[in-house]
Amino acid sequence: MEFITNAPQTNANVENEGVKNYDPELARDVLAGLTQTPKSLSSKYFYDGAGSKLFQQIMELPEYYPTRTEFKILEEQQAEIAGFFGLTDFFHLVELGAGDGLKTKILLRQLLHMKADFEYVPVDISGDILKQLESSLQTELPALRTESFAGDYFKALHWLQHNKEGRKVVLFLGSNIGNFEDNGDLEFLQEIRKYLKPEDKVLVGFDLRKDPRTIRQAYDDAAGVTAAFNLNLLKRLNRELGADFNLKQFEHFTDYDPLEGVVKSYLVSKKQQTVTFSALNHRVSFAAWEAIHTENSHKYTPAQIEELGKKAGLKSEQFFTDEKHYFADVLFRVM
Ligand SMILES: C[S@@+](CC[C@H](N)C(=O)[O-])C[C@H]1O[C@@H](n2cnc3c(N)ncnc32)[C@H](O)[C@@H]1O
Known part of the structure; x- marks a missing residue:
């Protein structure tokens, strides 16, 4: 099996005596976010090595229902889902924001079992988590063909346009679609649509509306792992941009x-x-009790999902959901 990781992340070169080198894009985004009102930081910067590890712990928390619910959907309906991909000819299975691929491996195993002719192309902004994914695939699924891309979704889409020309099935799992601002979900699906051709497929994981208390608890767990994940963003800025955030003087809300x-x-x-x-x-000055907005997690109704797809030029073909209707993996066909 061949592994190629494209566009490795620019890692800030940090030494004890100070930051010698930093990622200019991170610096620009952070300064823009912290000098506006209200202050904000992009959630895409959560995922340094420590952030990715903390997210793996979040996925195991009793309160965090999205991962285990989506896992069960994929496990129980894997053959039907894979059948929708169209297995008669070659395709690139592109996954945006792949993370550790825990749930994707269910589909990968199923596709290999069905003798599908495909190449898996995981994309993630975190080079650390991609390395972990690659090494686990090498051990667990040695027959898999893989080429990964480390970088931002938009850079990845550009790279894919020029490097992966065949038929495509795009995975966007784990309710990553919910993390955009305002209309960012629609704009992102439109962006994906631009790079696809009619009859290509897109499978998107949406977290559905449910008891508001269940949702709130998932993002405010009793063990404080989500709080540590959120605060780790400030630790990252201390390390990579030489900031002096005192983590005891900020709290997760x-x-x-x-x-x-x-x-x-x-x-x-x-x-x-x-x-x-x-x-x-x-x-950067902070008033007492001033907040930095760090993440949105949108929850959807089935009607909103259909409408979102339609506006982006994607026809929803099938909703794969769980018995409580907590989560849906929705299969769209490009129109
Ligand atoms: C919530 S996790 C979900 C991971 C995986 N899809 C799953 O369902 O378990 C989000 C993943 O997307 C990646 N990510 C976040 N923002 C990104 C961006 N703008 N471009 C590329 N990857 C991004 C993170 O590094 C992280 O691995």
């Missing part, structure tokens, strides 16, 4: 708005304070 259908997560400054970014020669 999250809430679910059942009207809007969105969980919003924040890091709240517990007092008036100033943070210095030594690598950037920049200081």
Whole structure:
């Protein structure tokens, strides 16, 4: 089996005496986010090595229903789902935001079992998690053909356009679709659509609306792992941009708005304070109880999903869901 990792992440070169080198895109986004009102940081920066490990712990939490629910959907309906991919000719199975591929491996095994002719192309912004995925695939599924891409979704789509020309099935699992701002979900599906051809397929994992308390607890677990995951973002900025965030002076806060259908997560400054970014020669002031918005997690109704697909030029062919209707993996056909 051949493994090629494309566009390796620019890792900040950090040494004890200070930041020698930093990722200019990270610096630009962080400064833009922290100098606007209200302050915000992009959730795509959660996933450094430590953040990816913390997310793996989140997926095992009793409160975090999305992973185990989607796992069960894929496990119980794998043959039917794979059948929808169209197995008579070759395809690229592209996965955006693949993470550790825990759930995807169910489909990969099924496709290999069905003797499908395909190549798996996982994409993730975290080079660390991709390396882990590659090495686990090498051991667990040695017959699989794989070529991965480390980088942002948009860079990946551009790369895919020029490097993967055949028929495509795109996976976007784990309710990553819910993490965009406002209309970002539609804009992203439209962007994916641009790079696909009629009859290509897209399988998207959507977290559905349910008891608001169940949703709220999933993002505010009793063991504090989600809080550590959110706060790790500040640790990353300390390490990679020479910032001096005192983690004890910020706290994780999250809430679910059942009207809007969105969980919003924040890091709240517990007092008036100033943070210095030594690598950037920049200081950012926080008022007492000022919040930094760090993540959205949208929850959908089936009607919203159909409508979203239609507006993006994707026809929903099948909803694969669980008995409680907590989660849906929706198979779209490109129109
Ligand atoms: C919530 S996790 C889900 C992982 C996996 N899809 C699953 O269902 O278990 C999100 C994953 O998407 C990646 N990710 C987040 N934002 C990204 C971006 N803008 N571009 C590429 N990957 C991104 C993260 O590194 C992480 O591995």
